[in-house]
Amino acid sequence: MTEQWHQLRNPGLVPGGSDPAIAAEQATRLGLDRWRELPRDQAPPWPNQTEVDDVSTVLSTVPPIVAPYEVDTLRAQLADVCEGRAFLLQGGDCAETFADNTEAHLLATARTLLQMAVVLTYGASLPVVKVGRIAGQYTKPRSAMTDALGLPVYRGDMLNSLEANAEARRVDPQRMIRAYANAAAAMNMLRAYLSAGTADLRAVHHWNKDFVKNSPAGERYEAIGREIDRALAFMAACGVDDDALHTVTMYASHEALALEYDRALTRINGDRAFGLSGHFLWIGERTRRLDGAHIDYISRISNPIGVKIGPTTSPDWVLEACDKLNPDNVPGRLTLITRMGNQKIRDVLPPILEKVHGAGRAVIWQCDPMHGNTHESSNGYKTRHFDRIVDEVLGFFEAHRAVGTHPGGIHIELTGEDVTECIGGAQALADEHLSQRYETACDPRLNTQQSLELAFLVAEMLRH
Numbered sequence: 001m002t003e004q005w006h007q008l009r010n011p012g013l014v015p016g017g018s019d020p021a022i023a024a025e026q027a028t029r030l031g032l033d034r035w036r037e038l039p040r041d042q043a044p045p046w047p048n049q050t051e052v053d054d055v056s057t058v059l060s061t062v063p064p065i066v067a068p069y070e071v072d073t074l075r076a077q078l079a080d081v082c083e084g085r086a087f088l089l090q091g092g093d094c095a096e097t098f099a100d101n102t103e104a105h106l107l108a109t110a111r112t113l114l115q116m117a118v119v120l121t122y123g124a125s126l127p128v129v130k131v132g133r134i135a136g137q138y139t140k141p142r143s144a145m146t147d148a149l150g151l152p153v154y155r156g157d158m159l160n161s162l163e164a165n166a167e168a169r170r171v172d173p174q175r176m177i178r179a180y181a182n183a184a185a186a187m188n189m190l191r192a193y194l195s196a197g198t199a200d201l202r203a204v205h206h207w208n209k210d211f212v213k214n215s216p217a218g219e220r221y222e223a224i225g226r227e228i229d230r231a232l233a234f235m236a237a238c239g240v241d242d243d244a245l246h247t248v249t250m251y252a253s254h255e256a257l258a259l260e261y262d263r264a265l266t267r268i269n270g271d272r273a274f275g276l277s278g279h280f281l282w283i284g285e286r287t288r289r290l291d292g293a294h295i296d297y298i299s300r301i302s303n304p305i306g307v308k309i310g311p312t313t314s315p316d317w318v319l320e321a322c323d324k325l326n327p328d329n330v331p332g333r334l335t336l337i338t339r340m341g342n343q344k345i346r347d348v349l350p351p352i353l354e355k356v357h358g359a360g361r362a363v364i365w366q367c368d369p370m371h372g373n374t375h376e377s378s379n380g381y382k383t384r385h386f387d388r389i390v391d392e393v394l395g396f397f398e399a400h401r402a403v404g405t406h407p408g409g410i411h412i413e414l415t416g417e418d419v420t421e422c423i424g425g426a427q428a429l430a431d432e433h434l435s436q437r438y439e440t441a442c443d444p445r446l447n448t449q450q451s452l453e454l455a456f457l458v459a460e461m462l463r464h
């Protein structure tokens with residue numbers, strides 16, 4: 001067993017790793033707390049700093065949610081995405097909640113992602129790296145500080161409660177402990193199920209065949225379904241019975257917004273810091289100022305990281321972000337998640353791609369077709385139209401084709417349940433259906449059928 005193996009799997013065994021004085025000195029050297037002095041958008045209105053510090057102390061000694069070697073493995077797989085040899089599928093709830101952190105909900109999300117991944121693998125003829133918005137997606141940046149009732153806005157279960165009264169909306173530091181416990185339990189369950197045959201490729205394809213059979217738009221997807229069938233039969237005939245067909249790795253990601261939480265779950269390994277609250281952490285559109293706290297924190301951890309970029313992003317800003325977040329130009333380190341809106345992507349994205357590609361920067365380009373396409377329905381629901389979502393992905397592919405860059409992946413808000421939150425799709429959901437099952441704690445998600453339909457459409461785009 002090599003020294004390196006030991007260090008990666010046993011952070012506590014790193015010489016000095018469990019000594020608080022040495023850990024503090026290393027943290028200072030790595031600048032892990034510099035963010036505390038910087039401007040910070042969307043800072044939680046903590047009622048009591050002493051309580052935040054006490055909770056942080058507790059979280060700084062617990063076993064982390066993920067392990068450093070997993071984080072490094074994901075970074076290596078994302079290097080393949082960056083270099084055009086793989087595709088990245090990321091998805092899950094906009095806001096996970098403690099109440100919905102159930103076996104059924106987690107498995108439904110995982111199952112939907114796996115179903116989408118099989119279709120995309122076939123469409124791209126490339127491996128698909130699977131990352132959930134899962135096991136820790138418990139914070140939300142908001143556009144307004146109060147809601148329609150005049151109450152302090154809901155900021156995600158890690159910070160306050162969705163319940164509509166002033167006391168529930170008070171930000172409570174103890175919720176970080178509950179978030180940790182929920183994330184740890186979710187990660188534990190996912191690891192167990194996904195390594196135990198639940199994710200068997202044939203079973204997943206079988207679920208997809210059910211979708212094709214039952215979807216009103218099934219005919220359109222039948223051809224791809226049949227081709228996958230043939231490919232599986234061919235592999236079986238050749239005697240391929242690899243572990244890869246039976247087990248799956250799903251990585252966990254969330255927005256790094258409550259920096260106290262992510263910092264407390266940061267561990268030092270050798271001379272590197274790892275944010276071990278999740279494998280992949282991203283910074284949102286509302287908190288990406290380059291001189292701000294969020295960008296500073298994330299610049300100092302070794303994880304693969306993402307930054308959302310909206311329609312006002314300039315090519316120069318992106319180059320500066322690359323300098324700051326990936327100065328060594330390591331492939332797989334930085335994912336830029338474009339969320340421009342279907343009406344803007346074709347204008348805003350190409351000049352960014354040209355500049356960044358021209359400068360030789362290693363970047364994964366991922367399309368979030370959700371956050372630029374939100375509107376209010378005629379009956380007052382926050383919703384998204386399936387056609388606009390598909391059109392933004394199409395615009396993303398067109399831009400990459402024109403510039404010659406790799407459309408690396410998609411980032412989707414979805415659930416494996418039959419909710420009615422986004423309109424359109426083969427089920428033809430319309431405004432009047434939204435009230436039937438509108439369950440999201442924040443943004444509208446694609447339901448199972450809409451998610452699979454999107455996967456089939458993206459597979460078609462990948463093939464042509």
Ligand SMILES: O=C[C@H](O)[C@H](O)COP(=O)(O)O
Pocket residue numbers: 094140141142143144371442443
């Ligand atoms: O998930 C993203 C943001 O948190 C969300 O879109 C903000 O929603 P709001 O505009 O309702 O605050």
Ligand SMILES: C=C(OP(=O)(O)O)C(=O)O
Pocket residue numbers: 094141255283284285286308339371
């Ligand atoms: C907050 C989110 O997105 P954005 O930062 O792109 O608005 C999100 O992904 O839920």
Ligand SMILES: [Mn+2]
Pocket residue numbers: 094095371413442443
């Ligand atoms: Mn969202």
